Amino acid sequence: MIASRSVRRIFRRGSYREHLRVTEILRKETVGGALLLVATMVALIWANSPAAEGYFALRDAKVGFDLFGLNLTLSLGKWASDGLLAIFFFVAGLELKREFVAGDLRRFDRAVVPIAAAIGGVAVPALIYVIVNFNGGAEVLNGWAIPTATDIAFALAVLAVLSTHLPAALRTFLLTLAVVDDLIAITIIAVFYPHNLQPQYLAMALIPLALFTWLVQKRIRSWYLLVPLAIITWVLVHESGVHATVAGVLLAFAVPVLRKDRTPENGPGLAEHFEHQIRPVSAGIAVPIFAFFSAGVAIGGWAGFTASLTDSVSIGIVTALILGKAIGIFGATFLVTKFTRASLDDGLSWIDVLGLAILAGIGFTVSLLISELAFGADxxxxxxxxxxxxxxxxxxxxxxxxxxxxxxxxxxxxxxxESVDADGDGIPDVFNEKDD
Structure with missing residues (x-):
């Protein structure tokens, strides 16, 4: 009896309320992933068509202004990677904070698996890339972080197209893993890929960030107050040399998750409110536009394609995405079960975890961003x-x-x-509200 009580189940179902919330998030991300696929295909076709010059001219067109010594004249491609992706990271930051404050990551027994899997899914691909490119020189090694990211929208779009009935617990794990992955990615970008660091601008950014924090902590939602402060914070972080997307995460971490009255029944907290408002913009507009401007590369036909893949950089990335992610995520999850005497939930098999780990090798949005930061657009x-x-x-x-x-x-x-509701209470019988 004692041994049986010590066994902990991983990938078990959470509460019904959490299930509904995650389902709604996944639905929006799936739609965004479909748009992401379309934007990518359009960019690739246009960049390799007779009208390719028009695509690159559009991507490199300069828009903006210089004011008070601030360089805000950027190409459209740069506006997409620096500006629109800040929206993406703002939403990722909101989701991450909510998970740690009120979601599954607030509990060690639920947090340990996705966190360990995310760390393994970052460390092993980076190691494989470095091993493949060990003799490639400093410039080539600078791309070590490219294969570390998982694109949740792309992965969910693949699932939607294939109509795979992946269990809710595994979908939740994939989402949670990707959220932690995003935090690691933005930390890598901030620490390892600064450009001409200007600490005075970073210090100045703390002023509008502090005002934004004070307002949201007072639960003030007025866009005409919050948006200007967010823009000023973004501008100053952009000028500091730290990638501007970091501003999105900093702003997100300032937003409170819980309501003042601590009663979720009275409505969502401010973080969830902002997430509902902004996620469609991020998934449906910001990320697809970034993909459109970033994914367009002139391959040069079959000869150009094969030449690209013979570069050790390419070999390292492809190997790391396919093998590195699978080994890192699957291996970390397996080790957690061995060291904590945990086991898979009923009805699941290790082949499910392997399939999910390989699916997490779909690295796109953040990988493309890190590629530009590591090597330069040219x-x-x-x-x-x-x-x-x-x-x-x-x-x-x-x-x-x-x-x-x-x-x-x-x-x-x-x-x-999961859809059976024998007692007619509106909640499927497999969900246990005590887990909430």
Whole structure:
């Protein structure tokens, strides 16, 4: 009896309320992922068509102004990577804070698996890239972080297209892992990829950030007060040499998660309110536009494609995305079960975890961003890295598809079980509200 009580289940279902919240998030991200796919295809086709000059002219067109010594004249591609992705990271920051304050990550027994998996899914791909490119020189090694990111929107879009009935607990794990992955990615960007660091601007950014924090802590939602402060914070962080997307995370961490009355029944907290408002903008506009301007690379036909993939940078990225992510996530999850005497929840198998780990090898949005930061937009390594990111992500999607489709009948049975409501209380019987 004592031994049985010591066994902890991983990937078990959470509360019904949490299930509904995650389902809504995944639905929005799936739609955004479909738009992301479309934007990527349009960019690739245009960049490799007879009208390719028009695409690159549009991407490199300068827009903006210089004011008080601030350099805000940027190309459209730069506005997308520095500006629109700040919105993406703001939403990621809101979700991360909510998970740590009121979600699954607030409890060690639920947080340890996705956190360990995310760390493994970052460390192993980075290590594989470094091993492959050990003799490549400093410039090539600077791309070590490119294959560390997981694109949740792209991964969910693949699941939606394939109609895979992945269990709710595994979808939640994928989302949580990607959220922690985003935090690690933004930390890497802030620490390892600053450019011409100007600490005085970073110090000045603390003033509008503090005012923004004071207002949101007072639960003030007035956009005409918050948006200008957010923009000023973004401008100053941009000028500091730290990548401007960091501003999005800093602003998100300032937003309170819980209501003042601590009663979720009276409505969502401010973080959840902002997330509902801004996530559609992030998933439906910001990320697809970034993908459109970033994914367009002139491949140069089959010869150019094969030449790109012979670059050690490309070999490192593709290998890291496919093998590194799978080994890192699966291995970390397996080790957690061994060291904590945990076991998979009923109805799940280790092949499910492997399929999910390979699916997490779909690295796109943040990988493309880190590629530009590591090599520069004009570097041939950057173009090769883009081809490798697309190739590795596609291969990871195809391999994961084969594995997950083999289990689709089993998933469908689990999905039917999750919909049974024998007592008629409106909550499927498999959900245990005591876990909340």
């Amino acid at each position: 570097s041939p390594h950057n173009d090769h890295a883009k081809v490798a990111i697309l190739t590795g992500s596609l291969l990871a999607a195809l391999i994961a598809t084969v594995i997950l489709r083999l289990r689709n009948k089993h998933y469908r049975k689990l999905e039917e079980l």
